[in-house]
Amino acid sequence: MPKIPDSIVPAPLRKPAKPGQGGTAKGQAPQDLKTSPPERPSDVQRLTGKAAEAPAEVLAWVDQRTGASGFLTGMLFRKVPKGTNWFYTLGSATLFAFIVQAVTGVFLAMFYTPSATQAYASISHINNEVPLGALVHGMHKWGSSVMVILIFLHMGRTFFFGAYKYPRELNWVIGVVLLILTMTMAFTGYLLPFDQRSFWASIVGININGTGPVVGPYLSDFLRAGPELGATTLSRFYAIHMLLVPGAIIALIGAHMYLVVKLGTTAPPWVRGEKPKVAVPVSQLDAGAEPNGRGNGASPSR
Amino acid sequence: MADDADKKNGADGAPRQERVKPDVPGYFEGESMTRRKVFTVASQAIGGLAGAAIVLPAVGFAVAPIFHRGKERWEAVGPAGDFVEDTYRQVVFTETEGIGDAGKTLAYIRRGSPDFDEDPNSFVAISNRCAHLGCPVRFVEAAGNFICPCHGGVYDFQGKVLGGPPVRPLDHFQTRVQGGQVEVGPRYSVTSQLEPVRARDPGEFTGGIWEYLYPPRPSTFPPP
Numbered sequence: 001m002p003k004i005p006d007s008i009v010p011a012p013l014r015k016p017a018k019p020g021q022g023g024t025a026k027g028q029a030p031q032d033l034k035t036s037p038p039e040r041p042s043d044v045q046r047l048t049g050k051a052a053e054a055p056a057e058v059l060a061w062v063d064q065r066t067g068a069s070g071f072l073t074g075m076l077f078r079k080v081p082k083g084t085n086w087f088y089t090l091g092s093a094t095l096f097a098f099i100v101q102a103v104t105g106v107f108l109a110m111f112y113t114p115s116a117t118q119a120y121a122s123i124s125h126i127n128n129e130v131p132l133g134a135l136v137h138g139m140h141k142w143g144s145s146v147m148v149i150l151i152f153l154h155m156g157r158t159f160f161f162g163a164y165k166y167p168r169e170l171n172w173v174i175g176v177v178l179l180i181l182t183m184t185m186a187f188t189g190y191l192l193p194f195d196q197r198s199f200w201a202s203i204v205g206i207n208i209n210g211t212g213p214v215v216g217p218y219l220s221d222f223l224r225a226g227p228e229l230g231a232t233t234l235s236r237f238y239a240i241h242m243l244l245v246p247g248a249i250i251a252l253i254g255a256h257m258y259l260v261v262k263l264g265t266t267a268p269p270w271v272r273g274e275k276p277k278v279a280v281p282v283s284q285l286d287a288g289a290e291p292n293g294r295g296n297g298a299s300p301s302r
Numbered sequence: 303m304a305d306d307a308d309k310k311n312g313a314d315g316a317p318r319q320e321r322v323k324p325d326v327p328g329y330f331e332g333e334s335m336t337r338r339k340v341f342t343v344a345s346q347a348i349g350g351l352a353g354a355a356i357v358l359p360a361v362g363f364a365v366a367p368i369f370h371r372g373k374e375r376w377e378a379v380g381p382a383g384d385f386v387e388d389t390y391r392q393v394v395f396t397e398t399e400g401i402g403d404a405g406k407t408l409a410y411i412r413r414g415s416p417d418f419d420e421d422p423n424s425f426v427a428i429s430n431r432c433a434h435l436g437c438p439v440r441f442v443e444a445a446g447n448f449i450c451p452c453h454g455g456v457y458d459f460q461g462k463v464l465g466g467p468p469v470r471p472l473d474h475f476q477t478r479v480q481g482g483q484v485e486v487g488p489r490y491s492v493t494s495q496l497e498p499v500r501a502r503d504p505g506e507f508t509g510g511i512w513e514y515l516y517p518p519r520p521s522t523f524p525p526p
Binding site: 116117194199200203204206207208210211213214216217218220221222224225226227228229230231232234 | 364365367368370372397398399400401402404405435436437501502503504505506514515516517518519521522
């Protein structure tokens with residue numbers, strides 16, 4: 001049954017405001033109801049008020065069931081050390097490069113055919129006939145180099161700032177695994193266009209793998225799915241490139257970022273800890289002792 | 303054991319005095335396996351079995367090609383009279399089926415020469431795959447050498463290394479004559495003394511201790 005709008009209901013018959021609202025005591029009508037009935041908001045005002053609160057209500061509904069706000073506040077408003085600068089954005093830049101690769105890769109997969117006889121034709125179809133195909137393919141192709149370069153810059157920042165030291169060694173180890181996985185992505189992706197360059201580059205790459213003593217020859221056979229580079233080699237590289245390694249990379253990026261948020265970032269090595277302000281007894285000053293000498297009271301965390 | 307903690311502590315965590323749990327039926331002094339432990343171990347074992355049932359076939363499927371040898375393939379490349387003993391003749395034939403031109407390879411073929419103590423009725427087929435990293439080598443008629451364009455590997459008339467980075471002589475293919483036609487078959491590698499061994503990938507040494515450091519792969523054919 002539709003509710004009768006308040007505007008046509010006589011004031012005394014209206015439903016009193018809920019307890020705690022409208023400034024009246026619990027369960028009691030206002031004292032001055034007859035002399036000056038309280039001004040009620042119009043329907044438009046109430047509706048706009050409710051509409052304005054709707055996003056907050058939806059967020060509150062989700063938050064009540066997930067507790068996400070505590071996690072998000074902790075992550076987004078975490079403290080960063082003094083001296084944090086542009087070099088600290090290289091990790092985020094690498095993540096952005098990975099997201100570009102993931103998104104463009106998904107859309108390339110819609111047109112690409114991982115078959116030894118059709119792969120080259122499907123790539124030239126993407127480049128020459130699909131609208132914006134050359135752009136998306138180019139973003140994926142050049143973006144892979146950008147990602148590798150950014151990883152090394154990020155790694156260099158971590159190394160030269162000493163950010164790999166306790167307690168962040170595990171994050172360095174995860175980062176090295178991510179570097180290896182990215183190299184695997186670059187290597188397996190190189191074969192997919194199946195042109196002369198990618199074909200011979202993959203043969204050389206697989207043969208370099210094969211020069212590892214004892215296990216090398218078997219590793220080569222595993223990569224090729226046989227003694228020669230054949231039809232299944234391409235599908236194998238494609239599966240590794242778009243299913244196996246991306247899953248591992250996403251999982252490890254999650255672990256990497258969890259540790260970054262949990263442990264915090266380091267200050268640059270040129271930022272020194274501030275001297276704590278402590279009272280020094282006059283007797284010590286008289287004795288000529290330097291109060292609070294260097295390294296004595298500095299915070300060990302810096 | 304959690305059971306010890308249950309016996310000792312009450313709900314408030316304070317040590318419980320004087321109230322001893324009655325022993326469960328079947329309890330005996332020195333008992334080491336509780337019901338809780340049995341179920342913990344059993345559920346972990348069943349979970350491990352279920353995981354292995356998924357992972358082992360999948361991994362086996364992925365590594366199976368290492369142990370699989372394809373069908374032996376012979377292809378006729380021309381009448382026996384076409385080949386002479388003092389120079390090579392290029393032939394192109396399919397080594398890997400199913401991938402079109404990418405599966406083709408090139409061999410240099412000559413008749414066996416008495417200069418190298420070879421049977422004049424046999425044929426020598428040398429692969430153009432460089433033993434360094436697999437680039438295609440070319441036979442240079444004027445020099446009588448095989449030369450690799452990538453990193454400067456040079457091989458003599460028999461395919462032995464003369465210079466550059468290659469680690470062993472050029473690979474060979476098995477040959478036979480059937481109905482007047484020369485046929486080429488599976489690939490095999492050779493040692494520095496040209497003794498046949500199973501096919502190795504480029505970059506892998508042959509002969510001596512290297513036969514163990516670069517073991518023969520089950521996916522290749524036995525040498526002649």
